[in-house]
Amino acid sequence: MKSPIHQLHQFLLDRFTSSELRQFALFYWEGVSQKLPGESISHADLCMQLCTALQRLGLIDADLFALLERERPRFRPEIDQLRRHFQAADASTPAADTSQPLIAFVAANPIALPALRLAEEARDIEDKLRTTGARFRFQSTWCAGPDELLDALVETSPDILHFAGHGGRNGALLLQTAEGGAHPVAPAALAGLVAARPWKPRLVVLNCCYSAVLANALRPHVDAVIGMRDEVPDDVGRRFAVQLYRALAQRDSLATAFDTARAALRVYNLAADHLPQLTVRGAVDPQRYRLF
Incomplete structure (x- = not known):
């Protein structure tokens, strides 16, 4: 429901x-x-x-x-x-339990770029998490520009940072200006911001095109990052994310959840399981690492 x-x-x-x-x-x-x-x-x-x-x-x-x-x-x-x-x-609903993982869903879709079904992605992820019975907090931010991204990282200190939207070929996140234009954030800029924070996300999910470059830039600063190696169709990114979070919420390891979400793309007849890339920090064992 x-x-x-x-x-x-x-x-x-x-x-x-x-x-x-x-x-x-x-x-x-x-x-x-x-x-x-x-x-x-x-x-x-x-x-x-x-x-x-x-x-x-x-x-x-x-x-x-x-x-x-x-x-x-x-x-x-x-x-x-x-x-x-x-x-x-x-x-x-009891009072917010800060021990529950916080997922910060940050979405941006600049005017000149193809429209993405971002609201559907957020809804499907949250609904699928609820069906597992997992305890979590979910906070969404829409039409995100630099201020909103900073708020998501600095004010909420999420356990999981999920970006949904467009990415540039150079690995930049394409946020939105107040007028709806594209505001690129270079990989080095976002990596520097994350590095400066005392509380860092445990997992960053970059559900946008060409985000493997950014994932590699973030790797020294967070436990794990999931990015996309190339251009990724909207339905591929959305379905991958939903299956990833369901597996994580069922307490699968990060590696198992990632592999399950990739394999699910084949079930949907989407030949795109080569696109997602999991990158972890040196000391992290994805076979044992759990987020719920």
């Missing part, structure tokens, strides 16, 4: 246009409106970023559901069910 936040995402995706959601943010949630990117973002990613912002600001409340009912009265039974799911989740 989908988590309540993903059910809300699907409801907004199906029942509202991007223009309507931007108007709601402008009139009802000024703090949220300021965080939304430009018109270039896909409808799915806009819905996911809006849901994430509402959740972080504590705005998924009675006023939100009243607004949904007022704007879409035909769907009151669906909205009421959505409300009950959030209430049940709130009642059963």
Whole structure:
């Protein structure tokens, strides 16, 4: 079953246009409106970023559901069910346990580059993790630029840093500017940032094209990095990531999880199992290393 936040995402995706959601943010949630990117973002990613912002600001409340009912009265039974799911989740959710692994999902899709199904990737990863019964924390950041990447690394100190988006042929991460353009971050720059932090991610997953170069630059500073050797189709990266996290959450070793995710690509008839690359720091044994 989908988590309540993903059910809300699907409801907004199906029942509202991007223009309507931007108007709601402008009139009802000024703090949220300021965080939304430009018109270039896909409808799915806009819905996911809006849901994430509402959740972080504590705005998924009675006023939100009243607004949904007022704007879409035909769907009151669906909205009421959505409300009950959030209430049940709130009642059963304990205080955040910082001993649980934190996954920071950072996504960027500049305007001029092909649109990726990043919201679907985040949703599928989180939903698959929940089916395993694993205990974890999942935090997503959308339309990420330099500030958002710094926030993800410096403020949250994640155990797993997952980047989803585009990569340059030179190994650079392609983040977004405020206007939606591409902002390249060179491998040496990101490696320097990670090296400077006292708390480093245990695993970095670079689900973007040509990221093996960046993976090699990060290797001296983190226990393990997964990158892609070449251009990687969107469905390949997404399916690889989902299977990787499922295996990790079932307490498979890093090596077993990586090999399982690669082999799964063949099951999907995707001849791309040569693309993912696992790189580990010298003292790390991937056959014994576990993240959950």
